Amino acid sequence: DAKTTQPNSMESNEEEPVHLPCNHSTISGTDYIHWYRQLPSQGPEYVIHGLTSNVNNRMASLAIAEDRKSSTLILHRATLRDAAVYYCILRDYGGSQGNLIFGKGTKLSVKP
Amino acid sequence: EPEVTQTPSHQVTQMGQEVILRCVPISNHLYFYWYRQILGQKVEFLVSFYNNEISEKSEIFDDQFSVERPDGSNFTLKIRSTKLEDSAMYFCASSEALWGSGGGTDTQYFGPGTRLTVL
Numbered sequence: 001d002a003k004t005t006q007p008n009s010m011e012s013n014e015e016e017p018v019h020l021p022c023n024h025s026t027i028s029g030t031d032y033i034h035w036y037r038q039l040p041s042q043g044p045e046y047v048i049h050g051l052t053s054n055v056n057n058r059m060a061s062l063a064i065a066e067d068r069k070s071s072t073l074i075l076h077r078a079t080l081r082d083a084a085v086y087y088c089i090l091r092d093y094g095g096s097q098g099n100l101i102f103g104k105g106t107k108l109s110v111k112p
Numbered sequence: 113e114p115e116v117t118q119t120p121s122h123q124v125t126q127m128g129q130e131v132i133l134r135c136v137p138i139s140n141h142l143y144f145y146w147y148r149q150i151l152g153q154k155v156e157f158l159v160s161f162y163n164n165e166i167s168e169k170s171e172i173f174d175d176q177f178s179v180e181r182p183d184g185s186n187f188t189l190k191i192r193s194t195k196l197e198d199s200a201m202y203f204c205a206s207s208e209a210l211w212g213s214g215g216g217t218d219t220q221y222f223g224p225g226t227r228l229t230v231l
Binding site: 046087 | 160207
């Protein structure tokens with residue numbers, strides 16, 4: 001799977017939007033961009049995924065650059081419960097592997 | 113909402129002992145996974161399982177590890193002779209379909225984990 005680069009940590013204030021960036025300059029045409037998060041002392045949790053178009057769900061939005069070399073996870077109004085490590089993961093639809101390959105992610109802190 | 117459950121939440125064992133970690137995947141899911149996370153480190157894939165056999169495994173999943181689906185609901189990870197370096201959080205995950213199936217059915221849902229401490 002292609003590599004992703006994320007900032008080690010970010011801070012946000014409660015009820016403000018948060019933009020979590022991810023760079024994936026070697027992304028291939030069949031790589032989907034997935035985001036998972038891990039709340040403290042919990043297992044990873046699926047957030048959102050996309051291929052080319054921007055995606056929205058009840059948890060977040062995913063903005064994908066036109067050249068697909070970067071993407072941004074958007075939390076529209078951060079809450080204290082959103083404090084977690086956020087992982088940007090590329091998954092190759094053309095590949096045979098089903099496992100997720102986690103990097104170090106971005107640790108998001110949310111201040112009240 | 114259906115969820116993956118794991119027992120026990122915390123297991124303490126002596127080095128060299130066998131441990132079995134248990135998971136109950138989401139009921140209509142067919143694909144099962146084990147991951148581990150050593151304290152302060154990345155989440156690492158161990159093994160995936162489908163149709164009563166291992167689909168993929170990582171280098172970590174050596175002969176000391178085995179997985180089994182003993183009945184229609186449980187999925188277990190056995191470590192035959194634990195080592196100090198096996199101390200970690202072990203996460204079970206399940207998905208309805210294999211990655212690549214699309215439609216969101218290939219999303220992996222994780223359990224809360226079992227903390228294994230080897231003394």
